Amino acid sequence: MSNIRFQALQAVLTRTIPEVKVPGAKISDFYGANVFDKKKMMDYLSKEAYQSIVSAIEIGEPIPRDMAEQVASAMKAWAMSKGATHYTHWFQPLTGTTAEKHDAFFEPAADGSAIERFSGDALAQQEPDASSFPNGGIRNTFEARGYTAWDPSSPAFIIESNTGKTLCIPTVFVSYTGEALDYKVPLLKALSALDKAAVDVCNYFDKSVEKVNASLGIEQEYFLVDLALFNTRPDLYLTGRTLFGHESAKGQQLEDHYFGSIPERVYAFMLDMETEALKLGIPLKTRHNEVAPSQFECAPVYEEINLAIDHNQLLMDVMDKVAKRHNFKVLLHEKPYAGINGSGKHNNWSMITNTGKNLLSPGKTPKNNLMFLTFFVNTVRAVYEYADLLRASIASVSNDHRLGANEAPPAIISIFLGSQLNDVLDEIETSRISKKIKEDSLLWQGIPKIPQILRDNTDRNRTSPFAFTGNKFELRAVGSSANSSSPMTILNLIVADQLKKFKVDVDKLIKKGEKKDIALLTIIKKYIKESKSIRFEGNGYSEEWEKEAATRGLSNIKTTPKALDVLVTEKVEKLFADTGVYTKRESEARHEILLDSFYKKLQIEARLIGEMVTNVIIPTAITYQSKLIENVKGLKEIGLNKEHYSAQLDIIERISKHVTFIKDNVDQMIDERRKANKIDDLREKSIAYDEKVKSYFEPIRYHVDKLELLVEDSLWPLPKFRELLFIK
Structure with a gap:
């Protein structure tokens, strides 16, 4: 046997399982221990400074510099009490990974001694080199300045290693001339646009709604491979996937790995990884074996979308670091092995009001059902209108290997609703809307009262890129290594744009004398009819679907370079400009960076x-x-x-x-x-x-x-x- 391969296999056979220390008897004992969350802010901040932070998080008000000074002092005191010696602005440049530059809290004093200092200016802003990160020509090497700026809506946290602890401050990253150079800035703009548009539409039904947050739960799939074997495969080491390798005689064909007993070494890794994640406030709840051998999944509780994405980016880093302690390597490539399942990052998205209502959760009354149908149909209409843009948002060289097989959705963007909702929309489309409505009557004539729409009333369609799963939409096409900011920016943006158009259309009818409910139903019916071609309940892998999709006028863009063309079309650049999410220069830069x-x-x-x-x-x-x-x-x-x-x-x-x-x-x-x-x-x-x-x-x-x-x-x-x- 080859000497290197033999040594690696020998190392695997002699592995011992490291001891995992859980810092408490219950998860609640240590959850968020390394996060400067609201509870710790209350302990360390004045009432005035604390309220300033809360207003920034909940309303988006800027934090005055004098308050930032107080926050910095409190944050430093808390971090040092936990053993931190350094701090960093933690940001998400267009590399797809996270970035950090560490600075010590200490500063030399005039008398030759040292003091520990962390100013409000250092908290609020730093200057990493903007030309050395992907920028699409926005910054030349001789124009290096860029800025990271504190994002108070995502709490600071402490990263621990065997050799030290560092305070990490989530930030945005922009150029000297103000263009976004990261994933977070466009996401925050899209979320703001969705909030405003959704509140305006909510007020048709409930005047008490003042804010709408997008909610996200990210299911993370991944493979594990022994570190010694990984290090003997140059292809895995340098590209994340095997460029060569014959299929194993036994793969996933017996279907014995999915939800099977978790191997002991893997269980120890999962426990260790979850402990570190939970200390960082990442609310991991689920773990299990996935379909392919050595493939696994973890999933958190749903969070506000900006925080959910920060947590997922942090989680991928934690997984990699903890895996090394267990002599594993985490493979996040979408298709590390030929012939078996690839890995995705299923994004489960919904909208939640400040009153606690999930706008994609059907109610028990016609009025609530109409509110649900409004947001439901507008989401369908938005995906129909900008399917190619959503396709571009999940495009990458690694995801091209995965799309279209082994439980990964095809490159054709379609929407699965389930039989009950599909029937409801068909019935609304074909029925006559009554022009005479009494207060206690049904909302339209000829249509029976909309039945209670039950959650999870139908089987999931794993071949659908965008599926409704009870009280949320699941975007299954996102790749396992991706930063979810890109597809979530686009999804929130196009829904915001569609809701704005919906309000304009409804208000026009109301101004013409139509009653509000009639106007709402008329536009809903119109949108149902216009977007019908995007709805598909069948097998997305079949050749018949490719042919049928073509007759419906749906795109089937199988490769990334052509999928990205949509980013620089007149229609999409107008969408970006109208919502302020990207300038033309920013969208062109991203197109260039991705290519x-x-x-x-x-x-x-x-x-x-x-x-x-x-x-x-x-x-x-x-x-x-x-x-x-x-x-x-x-x-x-x-x-x-x-x-x-x-x-x-x-x-x-x-x-x-x-x-x-x-x-x-x-x-x-x-x-x-x-x-x-x-x-x-x-x-x-x-x-x-x-x-x-x-x-x-x-x-x-x-x-x-x-x-x-x-x-x-x-x-x-x-x-x-x-x-x-x-x-x-």
Whole structure:
């Protein structure tokens, strides 16, 4: 057996499970222990400063600088009491990960001693280099200044490591000239737009509604692999996925992993990870085995959307750090292994009023049902109107591998409602609205009273990208490695835009003399009819659906470079401008950044395929082939006939054919890569990488995987799927 692979497998077999220390008998004993939450603010802040923070969180009022000074002093006192020595602005640049630059609390004094200091200015604002992060040309290298600014709606927290503790302050990240350089700024703008538009529509039904928050629950899927095996796979290490590897004889076909007993090593990791997450106020509630071997899922309780996304970004970092303590590596790539399920990040979205009502939860009375139907139908209409934009929001090179198979939704954006709601909308669409309504009458004539619409009244459709699941919509198309800010910014933005249009349409009818309920129903009926083509209750994986979707006029954009085109269309740029979420410069910059990331990730994979084939795969195959040739020579020398070594000759010939194909195709791939590298236009370069360079990946892989089955197991240098997938 290959020495490196053998050593890695030996390490796996000798693993011990580290002790996990839970800091309390109950989760409530330590939940939020490392968060500067409202309770701790009340303990450390004056009443005036505390109220200033609450107003910033709940109303969006700016915090005066003198109050910021008080908050900084209190935050420092709390953090130091927990053992923190440094602080950082924690932000989300357009890399897709989080970023931080640590500064010590201490400052030297004039007499040569030191003091601990943290000012309101340091809390409110810092200046990381804006040109070194992806910025789409907004900042040149010689124009490096950018700003991080405190987001008080997301509480500060302390990150612990074996060597120290750091106070982390969630912030936004903008350029010197004011453009957004992160995911959080557009999200906050979209949430503000949704709040205003939704409150205006809520007031048709309930004048006491003053605020609407978007709510989000993010289900996080992931794979675990032993760290020693991970380190012997250059493809996993550098790209997050296996570029080669024959399917294991046993994969997920027996369906015995889903909801199965959690392996002991994994259980210890989960307990440790959950403990760290809960200390950070991340309300993890659910854990279980997922469908594929070594695939798992965790899910939190629903939170306000900005906080939910911050927590998910923090969670991914916590998972990675804790995994190393348990000699695991967390794989968040959407498709780390061919032939089995990929991983997603299911975003469960709804809208909650300040009065506690979920606007996507049906009530028991016609009036409440009408309020529900208003927001429900407007959401459907928004997704119909901007399906391509929603598709672009979940596009990435890694998600392209996943969409369309193994419980991942297809690239065609459609909406699953369930039979009952589908029937209700059909009935409203085809029925006549009465112009004469009495106070105690039904809301329309010819339609029976809308029945109580039960939650979870129908099976889920796992092939649907956007499904209604009782009192929320589930966007299943988001990739497991993604920052949910991108799709959630778009979803909240398009619903806000649609609600604004709805109010304009309803108010026009009311001004013409229609009664309010008649006006509401008339526009709802109109929207139901206009958006009907986006509703689909069947199998999203079927070829029939692709054909039917085409006849309905629905897009089927399968690759990222073309999916991103919508970002710079006149329609979408007008939407961004009207709502103020993105300027034209910002949307063009994001288009450029996403294309740049797309082709560079394929470039890395192409280069790595060439390196691994040339330096590892072909030499291994030739080494085994040489052994067979020596064997054949020996058999000839002792006088055996060809029939006694025909099997060896067959394997020698097959190895030669595979090696020749691999070498020829790698050379051709390299030529295509060189051609693509000379293209200046980012879109054309990305398409060239996608259609020309990437087209060689699967054929090369096929022949490498055939060699894996031919070459002696003890010589094969890369851990195989059967070793990677089944945790020992």
